[in-house]
Amino acid sequence: MDKRDLLLEIGCEEIPARFVQDAIRQLGERMANWLTAHRISYSDIQTFATSRRLTVWVRQVAESQEDVYEEVRGPAERIAKTPDGKWSKAAEGFARKQGVSVEQLELREVKGEVYVFANRHVPGNRTTDELIKGIHEIIAGINFPKTMRWGSDKTRFIRPIRWLVCLFGEEIVPITFAHVRASNISYGHRFLGNKTSIASADQYVDALRQQYVIVDVDERRQLILDQLRQLEEKHNWKIPVDAGLLEEVVFLVEYPTALYGSFSKEFLKLPKEVLITTMREHQRYFPVETKDGELLPYFVTVRNGDDHGIETVAKGNEKVLRARLSDARFFYEEDLKLPIDQAVEKLDRIVFQEDLGTMGDRVRRIHSLALQLGNQLQWDPSRLEKLDRAASICKFDLATQMVGEFSELEGYMGQVYALRHGEDKEVAEAVYEHHLPRSAGDRVPQGSLGTILALADKIDTIVGSFGVGIQPTGSQDPYGLRRRAAGIVQILLQEKWSAVSLTQLIQLALDRLEKEGLLKIEREKVEKEVSQFFALRLKAVMQEQDIRYDVIDAILSADLADLYLAVSKAQVLMEQLERESFKLEVEGFTRTANLAKKAKEVHLHRQELQEPAERDLLQAYDEASEQFNKAREQRDPLMMYQAIAHMVPQIHHFFDHVMVMVEDERVRNNRLALLKEITELVRQYAAFEHIVFAS
Amino acid sequence: MELQQMIIQLQNYWSKQGCIIAQPYDVEKGAGTLNPMTFLRALGPEPWKVAYVEPSRRPADGRYGDNPNRLYQHHQFQVILKPAPDNIQDIYLGSLQALGIDPLKHDIRFVEDNWENPTFGAAGLGWEVWVDGMEITQFTYFQQVGGLETNPVSVELTYGLERLALYIQDKENVYDLTWIDDVKYGDIFFQQEYEHSKYTFEVSDVKLLFHLFDAYEKEAMRALDEQLVFPAYDYILKCSHTFNLLDARGAISVTERTGYIGRVRHLARQCAKAYVEQREKLGFPLLKQREEDHNG
Numbered sequence: 001m002d003k004r005d006l007l008l009e010i011g012c013e014e015i016p017a018r019f020v021q022d023a024i025r026q027l028g029e030r031m032a033n034w035l036t037a038h039r040i041s042y043s044d045i046q047t048f049a050t051s052r053r054l055t056v057w058v059r060q061v062a063e064s065q066e067d068v069y070e071e072v073r074g075p076a077e078r079i080a081k082t083p084d085g086k087w088s089k090a091a092e093g094f095a096r097k098q099g100v101s102v103e104q105l106e107l108r109e110v111k112g113e114v115y116v117f118a119n120r121h122v123p124g125n126r127t128t129d130e131l132i133k134g135i136h137e138i139i140a141g142i143n144f145p146k147t148m149r150w151g152s153d154k155t156r157f158i159r160p161i162r163w164l165v166c167l168f169g170e171e172i173v174p175i176t177f178a179h180v181r182a183s184n185i186s187y188g189h190r191f192l193g194n195k196t197s198i199a200s201a202d203q204y205v206d207a208l209r210q211q212y213v214i215v216d217v218d219e220r221r222q223l224i225l226d227q228l229r230q231l232e233e234k235h236n237w238k239i240p241v242d243a244g245l246l247e248e249v250v251f252l253v254e255y256p257t258a259l260y261g262s263f264s265k266e267f268l269k270l271p272k273e274v275l276i277t278t279m280r281e282h283q284r285y286f287p288v289e290t291k292d293g294e295l296l297p298y299f300v301t302v303r304n305g306d307d308h309g310i311e312t313v314a315k316g317n318e319k320v321l322r323a324r325l326s327d328a329r330f331f332y333e334e335d336l337k338l339p340i341d342q343a344v345e346k347l348d349r350i351v352f353q354e355d356l357g358t359m360g361d362r363v364r365r366i367h368s369l370a371l372q373l374g375n376q377l378q379w380d381p382s383r384l385e386k387l388d389r390a391a392s393i394c395k396f397d398l399a400t401q402m403v404g405e406f407s408e409l410e411g412y413m414g415q416v417y418a419l420r421h422g423e424d425k426e427v428a429e430a431v432y433e434h435h436l437p438r439s440a441g442d443r444v445p446q447g448s449l450g451t452i453l454a455l456a457d458k459i460d461t462i463v464g465s466f467g468v469g470i471q472p473t474g475s476q477d478p479y480g481l482r483r484r485a486a487g488i489v490q491i492l493l494q495e496k497w498s499a500v501s502l503t504q505l506i507q508l509a510l511d512r513l514e515k516e517g518l519l520k521i522e523r524e525k526v527e528k529e530v531s532q533f534f535a536l537r538l539k540a541v542m543q544e545q546d547i548r549y550d551v552i553d554a555i556l557s558a559d560l561a562d563l564y565l566a567v568s569k570a571q572v573l574m575e576q577l578e579r580e581s582f583k584l585e586v587e588g589f590t591r592t593a594n595l596a597k598k599a600k601e602v603h604l605h606r607q608e609l610q611e612p613a614e615r616d617l618l619q620a621y622d623e624a625s626e627q628f629n630k631a632r633e634q635r636d637p638l639m640m641y642q643a644i645a646h647m648v649p650q651i652h653h654f655f656d657h658v659m660v661m662v663e664d665e666r667v668r669n670n671r672l673a674l675l676k677e678i679t680e681l682v683r684q685y686a687a688f689e690h691i692v693f694a695s
Numbered sequence: 696m697e698l699q700q701m702i703i704q705l706q707n708y709w710s711k712q713g714c715i716i717a718q719p720y721d722v723e724k725g726a727g728t729l730n731p732m733t734f735l736r737a738l739g740p741e742p743w744k745v746a747y748v749e750p751s752r753r754p755a756d757g758r759y760g761d762n763p764n765r766l767y768q769h770h771q772f773q774v775i776l777k778p779a780p781d782n783i784q785d786i787y788l789g790s791l792q793a794l795g796i797d798p799l800k801h802d803i804r805f806v807e808d809n810w811e812n813p814t815f816g817a818a819g820l821g822w823e824v825w826v827d828g829m830e831i832t833q834f835t836y837f838q839q840v841g842g843l844e845t846n847p848v849s850v851e852l853t854y855g856l857e858r859l860a861l862y863i864q865d866k867e868n869v870y871d872l873t874w875i876d877d878v879k880y881g882d883i884f885f886q887q888e889y890e891h892s893k894y895t896f897e898v899s900d901v902k903l904l905f906h907l908f909d910a911y912e913k914e915a916m917r918a919l920d921e922q923l924v925f926p927a928y929d930y931i932l933k934c935s936h937t938f939n940l941l942d943a944r945g946a947i948s949v950t951e952r953t954g955y956i957g958r959v960r961h962l963a964r965q966c967a968k969a970y971v972e973q974r975e976k977l978g979f980p981l982l983k984q985r986e987e988d989h990n991g
Contacts, residue, residue: 013784014822016807051805146809148820150836151778152847159820160836162781190788191798252804283828301828309800316801316827316862323764323867349948 004169006042006058006127007201009186010139010177011163014051017251019144019158024049024056024217026142031056034138039066040127048205048215050254052187054142055215057201061168065124072098074116077107091116128173131166135175153178163187170200189213189255192305212255212306221250224302227258228286231300235260238289239300245280252284253304260288260300261318267325268297270332271416277406278328283321331401335413338400340421344392346399353479355468356518359395362460365512367391369456372508377499383448390430390449393418394457397431411435437487444491451491455505458484463509466533467519467526485537489563493541498564498635506530531560538563542570548577550692557687568637569685576641588651589644589679589688595660596679599672608670613650613657620650621678628681644682651678696795698860699875702748705772705854708793709746712786714774717747722929723936726751727773727853729815731928734963736775737840737849739971741981743777748856752936754943757892760885763868764858767891768884772854779836779850787834787852791826794863802827810835814935814956815963816842819851831859841967842960901946908937908955915962924970931962 008031015023028047035042035058043060074080080091087095087102095102098118106117140155147156155161155178166173166182175182184197186204188211196211198204205215214220224246228239249256267275272295279285279299288298301317303310348360356362370391374384397403397414411432418428426449433450434457436442445451462481465471472481488505491497510527513519519526535556542552547570555570576582609618624647631639660671682688696704706716720730727749728734736743749771757767780786784805788798796803805822810833812818819835833853837845857880860872870881915930938955941947947955974980 014805014807018807146820148836148838148848149846150848151781160779160781191803252806303802304804305799305802309797312800313802313827316829319862319865319867320828326763354953 002063003060005201006061007167009053009055009165011053013159015159017248020049020251024054027054027056030138038130064126067124068122070120072118077114080116128168131173132175139177224256238291239286249302257303259310259314260298261314262298263321265297273412278324282324335400340393340396343396343399356464363395365460366456369508370452373452390427458488459505459509466530467513489537492563501561503561550690553690554686559684572637572641583693585645585648586688586691588648589682592675593679596675599676602669602673604673611658613654617650617654620647696863697873697875704793708790714744714746717745719749722932723752724932725753727771733775735970737837739974741979746774749773754895754939757895759892760888767888770856774852777849778847783850814959829862842964843967895943904937904941928966934959
């Protein structure tokens with residue numbers, strides 16, 4: 001069958017840079033899925049995108065759909081045949097409906113009944129006809145976080161669609177979407193280019209290049225990087241490239257030309273991050289440094305166009321930056337006039353969350369949690385004093401103008417201002433560090449003050465939010481609760497902080513919120529939901545360590561107070577899986593646990609255990625308990641496991657020689673009680689019934 | 696180009712595009728969007744094209760005439776086209792050329808910016824337009840006004856005149872801008888800026904303002920009960936400005952704030968609904984007129 005290339009370009013008004021990458025991925029996937037679902041073969045798919053177009057190029061697309069041969073079951077033979085063996089009206093009707101003659105009908109038995117079958121042949125439609133019908137499904141199905149309507153049309157898209165190019169080989173496919181009809185005319189750069197007709201898909205990239213549009217995303221990115229490198233070489237600079245900013249710039253311009261400008265050295269007195277953030281967030285500029293990483297009074301911007309009037313563009317940008325930096329300097333100087341304690345008072349005027357009060361309320365909760373933790377860790381009075389101060393001021397920078405302008409500088413400005421106001425170095429550092437980790441790969445706080453504050457801050461937000469019914473759903477997590485929970489897990493997984501128990505952290509937060517009447521949902525329910533929420537985060541951590549899913553389940557069903565120990569226990573189990581006798585041990589634990597379930601309100605009367613096998617088991621249990629507790633105190637997971645594994649021979653011996661479910665209720669209950677106690681001990685390690693062995 | 700010349704150029708340009716050139720509305724407001732020529736006319740199915748200069752008051756931005764950029768009152772040049780023409784971006788770029796900005800010699804970009812005024816139940820999607828890194832226009836497709844979905848969608852273009860003039864005249868300080876001939880911006884507005892700032896932050900009678908807010912609100916409701924949309928809307932604007940004055944003074948606590956905003960929002964929604972009902976009762980006269988034009 002003949003094959004042709006398919007080209008679809010959706011021409012838009014400027015699509016927000018942050019959405020383009022994902023939109024183009026979706027368009028490619030949707031096209032591929034649609035072709036496959038419609039039995040249209042193709043060889044491969046490539047996508048292009050700029051701020052004004054989303055394009056997909058499919059190579060070697062079949063002229064038409066593949067034919068379909070399908071077998072359709074009709075009526076049973078007793079209905080399809082008349083008593084004299086001829087085809088009935090029903091059979092004739094069925095054949096007609098399936099487009100075959102009665103002679104082509106076949107008889108076959110299915111589950112004891114003979115039926116009539118028709119072999120239907122559905123010839124494939126022309127690809128272009130299918131496209132005209134299917135285009136709406138392909139384009140309208142692209143998901144954007146925010147869509148809009150324009151003009152009088154009801155269609156929603158990220159921004160207005162102004163043209164469509166759809167070519168199959170050299171033929172225009174007259175698709176229509178949002179009242180726009182496809183042609184072979186595309187549009188070049190807004191100012192440097194013109195409209196241009198595209199002969200066929202393979203001409204697309206070059207035709208647009210002639211109109212000053214670089215449609216290939218990677219090529220455009222590389223062009224920008226090359227231009228940055230040229231500037232670096234020419235001026236002996238280093239231009240640190242923020243990946244997110246580069247990605248945004250790639251989708252802000254269709255024809256990139258990097259240029260630089262300068263600003264007054266006076267501004268270099270501002271904290272470095274303030275300068276970088278002002279340039280990045282307001283203007284999408286790259287900062288410029290010396291080879292040694294010292295910030296220079298220059299910036300690099302990437303213009304959408306060529307070098308026409310480039311001095312004017314540079315001069316204009318310098319002027320804008322001057323105003324922006326003057327603002328930043330104004331904020332900085334004003335902020336320094338605000339004493340920290342006054343800033344803290346202002347927090348009572350900033351709402352955190354309607355049901356959870358102001359930032360001031362939140363700081364008081366964090367303060368109380370942090371001090372309880374400090375006390376419990378038996379910190380000396382001088383450390384506690386620092387913790388007290390750090391907790392009291394940890395959010396003060398929220399009341400500063402700089403953080404009001406750039407929320408991403410929260411914490412950083414806090415540390416800068418705290419130092420300028422003569423706060424203790426560690427205290428100032430904690431104001432920054434308690435926000436850590438900010439994302440999945442980020443570092444945890446290094447200082448102890450920052451660590452305790454980070455735990456208190458995050459747990460208050462998580463438990464507080466759950467307590468008023470705010471939980472992450474699907475991709476929605478406006479309060480960053482998942483990130484915060486993952487942060488707590490990351491902190492507690494460090495051995496040096498394993499003395500802080502997650503369970504206790506949750507309880508402390510619940511106590512405080514309950515005392516303030518901020519729990520809108522029943523305490524027990526919140527506690528359960530929060531624990532499950534953390535279990536999921538812990539699960540993710542273990543999955544990353546390639547711990548088997550059944551081992552994860554076994555560990556998550558056991559005691560989770562100590563996260564560090566939980567993960568270490570899982571690692572030990574992964575090692576045990578290698579040992580042959582492990583299966584026997586798991587069977588012993590599982591058998592015990594299964595019988596123990598039958599134990600109701602029973603109490604162990606040790607002296608009433610008379611059979612030698614049960615006396616031996618009791619003794620093994622006592623020894624195991626003692627060993628286990630010792631091992632747990634030393635937080636040695638291997639020794640903990642060995643302690644319980646030590647009982648296994650006696651467990652099997654017991655089951656071989658002792659009948660548990662005997663008539664005598666007292667004897668029976670006493671044996672069940674013994675098994676229950678053993679199970680409770682084993683459960684402190686893991687719920688072994690989850691472990692699966694390949695048979 | 697002098698500021699006065701810029702205004703004349705823009706008026707001429709948009710007049711040629713078929714806009715009514717309206718005059719500023721005489722009730723205090725925070726943005727040109729709140730002029731009834733925009734807020735109300737963007738509602739319902741009737742076509743509408745208008746352009747006007749709007750002096751916009753933002754009490755909290757008052758700086759006693761000290762700040763080179765921030766003002767108690769600045770000027771917006773506002774354009775509304777309903778429905779939004781398909782080639783609106785090109786038409787808009789034409790207006791920049793009318794101001795002497797040659798797109799080939801500058802870097803002009805449309806950078807995502809979604810606009811929202813929750814108090815007036817209004818929201819739109821669009822961009823801020825940058826010339827060489829400077830934001831000169833807010834370009835918005837209204838999606839919702841007064842809590843009602845817009846249909847058809849209007850496009851709103853808001854030029855910040857002072858900012859644009861700073862760029863065109865290559866000045867650093869708004870007070871140094873030339874309005875016309877040897878008249879500077881500062882000659883006209885400095886004293887006004889200073890006095891309004893002083894009034895807003897130091898002198899305003901908070902008790903009176905609270906009382907006025909209540910009184911304006913009551914009167915807006917009464918007018919709405921009488922189906923008088925335009926008078927009601929004037930009082931809603933007064934409520935909004937009074938709230939802004941109180942807020943700038945720091946007289947409204949965090950917890951009260953939501954309540955006051957909610958009261959204005961409620962009125963704005965009622966008014967938007969009433970406006971559409973009124974126009975419907977009148978048979979959407981502008982819609983008919985257009986059909987007649989087409990048929991004639």
